[in-house]
Amino acid sequence: MNLSYWISHHFFREFALGLFDYRVVGVEKLQFAGGAIIACNHVSFLDPPLVGIAFDEKVYSFARKTLFANPLAAKILRSWQVLAVDRDKPDAASLKATIRLLRDGNKLIMFPEGTRSYDGVPQSAEAGVGLFIAKGRAPVLPVRLFGSYEALPRGAKTLRPAKITLVVGDLWQPDFKSYSETGKELYQALADEVMHRISELRL
Helix, strand or coil: HHHHHHHHHHHHHHHHHHCCCCCCEEEHHHCCCCEEEEECCCCCCCHHHHHHHHCCCEEEEEEEEEHHHHHHHHHHHHHHCCCEECCCCHHHHHHHHHHHHHHHCCEEEECCCCCCCCCCCCCCCCEEEEEEEEHHCCCCCEEEEEEEECCCCCCCCCCCCCCCCCEEECCCCCCCCCCCCCHHHHHHHHHHHHHHHHHEEEE
């Protein structure tokens, strides 16, 4: 970890422990070497750091490209291993860079739903995460957050009292030979399977 990442990681972990009684169920499943897609449900702006602080190593995540418009904000976000993404017009260079990160053994947080849920209930997956699974050839670790919707739901301006728990599932390495689909159909099938595994996780 660089210094900026280390400071923010420890600050937010202490913040989450103190304010939300943050805990991780299945913490032993986080201890594995190599790259992976950390796939999580998405219900709050708090979700990326709440997943990231569960790991004792650096993990990458995404943020809207517009957040990088300010040079200082961009510098800070990049120091936190945050990658800019344009959901409306993803460019080939960004896709290739992300796939390279996975193939180089890095861990990357992704939200298969693509956007935050309006009601806290898991939504259907978009095909994008399936593309990275197929091209990056990295395993997938499904995780599910409980309580972050109650703490800061979509549209809320202030934090609310809540108890937040991250439930960790089993590492999944897809058997690509078992899929008859190709191209976009394969990407969607992989994304649907990931979302199913996330939705099956319980407290």
